[in-house]
Amino acid sequence: MHDILSSFALALSLIAGGDAELWRIVALSLEVSLASAVFACALGLPLGGLVAVREFPGRRVVIVALNALLGLPSVVVGLVVYLLLSRAGPLGSLGILFTPRAIVLAQTLLVLPIVAALARQFVEDAWHEYREQLTSLGVSAVRAVPTLLWDLRYSLLTVVLAGFGRAASEVGAVMIVGGNIDGVTRVMTTAIALETSKGDLPLALGLGVILLSMVLALNAAAYAIREWSARHHG
Amino acid sequence: MEQVVARALSRLSFAWIAASVVAAVLLASSPSTPAQDFITVASTTSTEQSGLFKHLLPEARKATGIEVRVVAVGTGQALDMGRRGDADVVFVHDLVAEERFLAEGWGVKRYPVMYNDFVIVGPKSDPAGAKGNDVIAALKKIAAAQAPFASRADNSGTHAAELRYWKMAGIEPARMNPKAAWYRETGSGMGPTLNTASGMNAYALADRGTWLSFKNRGELVILVEGDTKLFNQYGVMLVNPAKHPHVKKELGQKFIDWIVSPAGQATIAAYKIEGEQLFFPNYKPQG
Amino acid sequence: MASAPLFPLEARGLTVVLGGHTAIERIDFVLDAGARIAVLGPNGAGKSVLLRVLHGLIAPSAGEVLWAGSAARARDQAMVFQRPVMLRRSALANVEFALAMNGVRGPERRARARDAIERVGLSSLAARSARVLSGGEQQRLALARAWSLRPRVIFLDEPTASLDPAAASEVERVIGEIHAAGTAIVMTTHHLGLARRVADEIVFLHEGRLTERTAVERFFNAPQSPEAARFLKGELPWNKSSPEPSAD
Numbered sequence: 038m039h040d041i042l043s044s045f046a047l048a049l050s051l052i053a054g055g056d057a058e059l060w061r062i063v064a065l066s067l068e069v070s071l072a073s074a075v076f077a078c079a080l081g082l083p084l085g086g087l088v089a090v091r092e093f094p095g096r097r098v099v100i101v102a103l104n105a106l107l108g109l110p111s112v113v114v115g116l117v118v119y120l121l122l123s124r125a126g127p128l129g130s131l132g133i134l135f136t137p138r139a140i141v142l143a144q145t146l147l148v149l150p151i152v153a154a155l156a157r158q159f160v161e162d163a164w165h166e167y168r169e170q171l172t173s174l175g176v177s178a179v180r181a182v183p184t185l186l187w188d189l190r191y192s193l194l195t196v197v198l199a200g201f202g203r204a205a206s207e208v209g210a211v212m213i214v215g216g217n218i219d220g221v222t223r224v225m226t227t228a229i230a231l232e233t234s235k236g237d238l239p240l241a242l243g244l245g246v247i248l249l250s251m252v253l254a255l256n257a258a259a260y261a262i263r264e265w266s267a268r269h270h271g
Numbered sequence: 272m273e274q275v276v277a278r279a280l281s282r283l284s285f286a287w288i289a290a291s292v293v294a295a296v297l298l299a300s301s302p303s304t305p306a307q308d309f310i311t312v313a314s315t316t317s318t319e320q321s322g323l324f325k326h327l328l329p330e331a332r333k334a335t336g337i338e339v340r341v342v343a344v345g346t347g348q349a350l351d352m353g354r355r356g357d358a359d360v361v362f363v364h365d366l367v368a369e370e371r372f373l374a375e376g377w378g379v380k381r382y383p384v385m386y387n388d389f390v391i392v393g394p395k396s397d398p399a400g401a402k403g404n405d406v407i408a409a410l411k412k413i414a415a416a417q418a419p420f421a422s423r424a425d426n427s428g429t430h431a432a433e434l435r436y437w438k439m440a441g442i443e444p445a446r447m448n449p450k451a452a453w454y455r456e457t458g459s460g461m462g463p464t465l466n467t468a469s470g471m472n473a474y475a476l477a478d479r480g481t482w483l484s485f486k487n488r489g490e491l492v493i494l495v496e497g498d499t500k501l502f503n504q505y506g507v508m509l510v511n512p513a514k515h516p517h518v519k520k521e522l523g524q525k526f527i528d529w530i531v532s533p534a535g536q537a538t539i540a541a542y543k544i545e546g547e548q549l550f551f552p553n554y555k556p557q558g
Numbered sequence: 559m560a561s562a563p564l565f566p567l568e569a570r571g572l573t574v575v576l577g578g579h580t581a582i583e584r585i586d587f588v589l590d591a592g593a594r595i596a597v598l599g600p601n602g603a604g605k606s607v608l609l610r611v612l613h614g615l616i617a618p619s620a621g622e623v624l625w626a627g628s629a630a631r632a633r634d635q636a637m638v639f640q641r642p643v644m645l646r647r648s649a650l651a652n653v654e655f656a657l658a659m660n661g662v663r664g665p666e667r668r669a670r671a672r673d674a675i676e677r678v679g680l681s682s683l684a685a686r687s688a689r690v691l692s693g694g695e696q697q698r699l700a701l702a703r704a705w706s707l708r709p710r711v712i713f714l715d716e717p718t719a720s721l722d723p724a725a726a727s728e729v730e731r732v733i734g735e736i737h738a739a740g741t742a743i744v745m746t747t748h749h750l751g752l753a754r755r756v757a758d759e760i761v762f763l764h765e766g767r768l769t770e771r772t773a774v775e776r777f778f779n780a781p782q783s784p785e786a787a788r789f790l791k792g793e794l795p796w797n798k799s800s801p802e803p804s805a806d
Contacts, residue, residue: 124356124515132517134357135311135342169615170643174656174703175633184655188646216311216342219325234462235320236469236487270646271689 044242073144085156106150115210319343321480345427356515424456571621642700694725
């Protein structure tokens, strides 16, 4: 208990101290996780939407596969991306292994199934409600996808956050494809893993507290937006 | 008023989404590695976690202008990164594996650059009575007492050394069938293995550098040290550009040249934790 | 678009089976330009299903719907649902959305949307989010949305259900205006008074079958089918949860 309390104190003093290195790590974490979440949403929201409204052969297979991918172990994704980006791999000539871009790629792949599966659920429920109305107005199922996504924008904020949360909390894949290089690819989670390795548990936990506050702040903001929208948009 | 706010917010959220898309695209398209004057070094957790690189690399940069990016993994994995062409330089400590790496043509030349030493740590109470300066005798006592021993079992340099010592002791718990219950394979790095050992009061083989910078010691203390068998030699090698043409051979060689130079060697010797020197430079130009 | 022939709208032997249950069975029906028809019948008679088949939302299991002899779904038609779905955007934007989806562009879109909103008396609420409007306001907005498309026939499914009397009479006024502009109306309702005031003809459905089609006065005074007669005496089950505007 004493350890945990001292970690909170340490976290506070780290934040208050404004250590430049710490902020660089926090900023990189935010940057790669937001980028991954945005990419995953750019692909996953339309994908989930299309699966929700379109009847096509193998649709059930796609849905089951999407849901199963939710449980994808991040280390597996990390390994696959590592083997792809490795100099000896098919994308080796890009030379982006051990860069933030490799982290964004791995995180995007991890977040994509979450976004697509949740978006499918949300859009399918909404499609149930909107289908007759939209069809009556001459809107095709495919054209309905952007309309539904926009109409669900405040609910989908939760999906974006879930994606961001997974990206920000990710360590296994990030360690493998980023390499935890000091000043280049060291993010909050890999820094925490490193401090844990060094047995500096209070510092590791202190960093964890900072990561948690970061995610908490974003979620609070999203919650406020949703509350506001519920009052003003119904 | 409500409507004004409503419109502002729906525009704001639109703008926010647009801005974040733009930001993401910029991040992905902007060259995240603007300077080409960096090299990637595959090294071991012991050098990273002991804090040596934090001390050494800024000096290397000052002297050579090269930014050194270290990916710290086990020796086995570090050499594998070299084989795949994902590192320009490997900086590891497992002579047997390094020589095989060279023989297979993956490396250009091996420079023995420094050594540190291993220690056996264990609970202060030392239930096996392993304390002393003879690593082989200590391992025999631990096995006889069936006292818990945490092994890294991760194909790292430290793991390879540990297996060698067991072999010398004539006991090979990792090969016993069924496996000895007191021999715990963590399959992880030095730090996590020490965390495990600290948690269950087990003995473990550790490099002195990681041990000295390790904070979560619990009941653990150094029990065996000073045996010459415990010396742990580090070697540095440029990955063979003939195998991987993109290897930054000039920069990589420049870094190696600096680290074996008197200035580089002195920098290694100057690194201390709590007044204790961790790594002993021993490069000899003819070697 | 307005020049393409639309009428007569013909239903021939329409049968719809939904999940093993026959919702409507062998319905024949002709609708001419400018007609005003109320579809009456007890609960489960198939009124809403008939509207949806005519509108083109449900494909008939047997039979066909022909617009001026063509089986292609006509565009100059609109439908207002019992519970219209509004998008999470302003009332005006909801109407503009419908226009956009039907190829109306630029300033004309905005002008037509404003015009439709004004006709249903919602101008002051045009910028308000559609989903926070009251039930009656949403129903009028749905009428505006349908009307803005300039349909030549409009299908109304229980347009005044669960509205308070004031809202219902406002909706009734709008329906009258839509018809006055020359649009044919096919409406289901539980409000006999509304049917009487708005419709020229009654189509009566019972258990999925069309039992009679009669001019409105005659229907209420001397229904032709025994089912209609029993219905008017209140002997057939139907939803009384939404009372007559005049009854309150």
